[in-house]
Amino acid sequence: MDSVPSPEPATALVAPPRSEPRAEAGPESGPGTVRYLPSTGQTLMKLVVTGPFGVGKTTLIRTLSEIPTLHTEEVMTSSSVGHDDLRGLPEKSTTTVAVDFGRLTVPGDLVLYLFGTPGQERFFPLWQDIARGALGALVMADTRRLADSFPVMDMVEEQGLPYAVAVNRFPGAPAYADDVLRRHLDLAPETPLVQCDARNRRDSIGTLIALAEYVLTRLPQDAP
Amino acid sequence: MTPGRPGTSGAAAAPEPGTPGGRGRRLVPAYLATGGRERPRGTADFDRLTVLLSTDQQPPETDFGPEHRRLWTLLRPGALTVVECAAHLGLPVSATVFLAADLVGGGHLLARSPVPKAEAIDRTLIERLLVGLRALP
Numbered sequence: 001m002d003s004v005p006s007p008e009p010a011t012a013l014v015a016p017p018r019s020e021p022r023a024e025a026g027p028e029s030g031p032g033t034v035r036y037l038p039s040t041g042q043t044l045m046k047l048v049v050t051g052p053f054g055v056g057k058t059t060l061i062r063t064l065s066e067i068p069t070l071h072t073e074e075v076m077t078s079s080s081v082g083h084d085d086l087r088g089l090p091e092k093s094t095t096t097v098a099v100d101f102g103r104l105t106v107p108g109d110l111v112l113y114l115f116g117t118p119g120q121e122r123f124f125p126l127w128q129d130i131a132r133g134a135l136g137a138l139v140m141a142d143t144r145r146l147a148d149s150f151p152v153m154d155m156v157e158e159q160g161l162p163y164a165v166a167v168n169r170f171p172g173a174p175a176y177a178d179d180v181l182r183r184h185l186d187l188a189p190e191t192p193l194v195q196c197d198a199r200n201r202r203d204s205i206g207t208l209i210a211l212a213e214y215v216l217t218r219l220p221q222d223a224p
Numbered sequence: 225m226t227p228g229r230p231g232t233s234g235a236a237a238a239p240e241p242g243t244p245g246g247r248g249r250r251l252v253p254a255y256l257a258t259g260g261r262e263r264p265r266g267t268a269d270f271d272r273l274t275v276l277l278s279t280d281q282q283p284p285e286t287d288f289g290p291e292h293r294r295l296w297t298l299l300r301p302g303a304l305t306v307v308e309c310a311a312h313l314g315l316p317v318s319a320t321v322f323l324a325a326d327l328v329g330g331g332h333l334l335a336r337s338p339v340p341k342a343e344a345i346d347r348t349l350i351e352r353l354l355v356g357l358r359a360l361p
Binding site: 034037039043045070071075096101104106108113205208209212213216 | 298303308314316317338345346350357359
């Protein structure tokens with residue numbers, strides 16, 4: 001199997017240098033580095049954090065996660081054909097892509113898992129698989145290249161997942177008022193838009209709250 | 225500008241420093257870790273967030289390979305989700321599900337769904353989540 005570069009490298013512009021390498025608990029890690037679930041009676045939920053390459057998905061997950069961010073190498077089968085660069089291996093039909101995730105325990109016996117999913121359309125089958133059963137999606141955007149988030153929003157809409165847009169305010173990137181951003185992103189009036197610094201915990205929690213509030217508005221008033 | 229964006233640069237196979245692609249690759253393909261079987265039984269019930277926990281019954285070496293026993297050992301001290309097990313073992317989620325299904329079938333692991341009482345995502349749950357998120361330090 002081949003390995004394509006992570007869709008969200010550690011060199012994402014917003015990420016300050018870290019003294020420790022990412023994915024500390026790799027295959028070689030012993031049980032000593034494993035952060036177990038505190039109890040088995042919790043309700044586990046997931047959100048997907050998506051957006052174009054380098055927009056700060058992993059940064060946001062790292063900011064929120066109580067464990068060092070982990071990643072899995074997810075196997076892509078059919079739709080990866082044509083993207084591989086392994087000459088001389090014509091029968092190769094799988095490739096792997098790294099998916100970062102983190103965990104956030106929320107008061108009330110809830111645990112939120114945040115999956116950083118690649119926004120590229122060629123990863124759509126993987127995206128769908130990860131997004132199945134998710135509460136919703138955070139679509140991240142960068143004011144210097146807002147249009148890069150369009151195909152991601154299309155993917156999320158196709159999946160039927162409620163989403164909020166989190167504009168990551170990169171240092172030095174032009175700042176715009178919310179209504180300007182909404183117009184440029186062509187957002188539906190009800191779609192939440194939050195401006196944040198993905199390195200900031202309060203900002204990042206704010207994006208989750210905006211998304212959860214929106215998910216609530218989309219659920220039927222009278223629970224069965 | 226998006227220099228180096230995967231799929232557009234034509235150099236998608238080049239590992240970048242600090243990414244998983246730049247680290248050492250496991251030498252045994254994941255499909256071998258599952259014994260080469262394609263369709264173990266009972267995997268449909270597993271999700272990335274299925275919670276796994278070892279029982280006291282150690283998987284015997286006569287019946288289970290090293291990858292099975294690594295998973296059981298990983299889970300001895302406490303519970304983890306399937307996706308966390310996959311990350312710690314360096315295996316794809318699909319391979320981890322195969323291993324877990326085998327071990328659950330043999331009584332070596334316990335598995336439970338992400339939502340204990342199989343409740344749907346309803347307003348009560350999201351309201352609880354909102355209260356919890358607002359209470360986060």
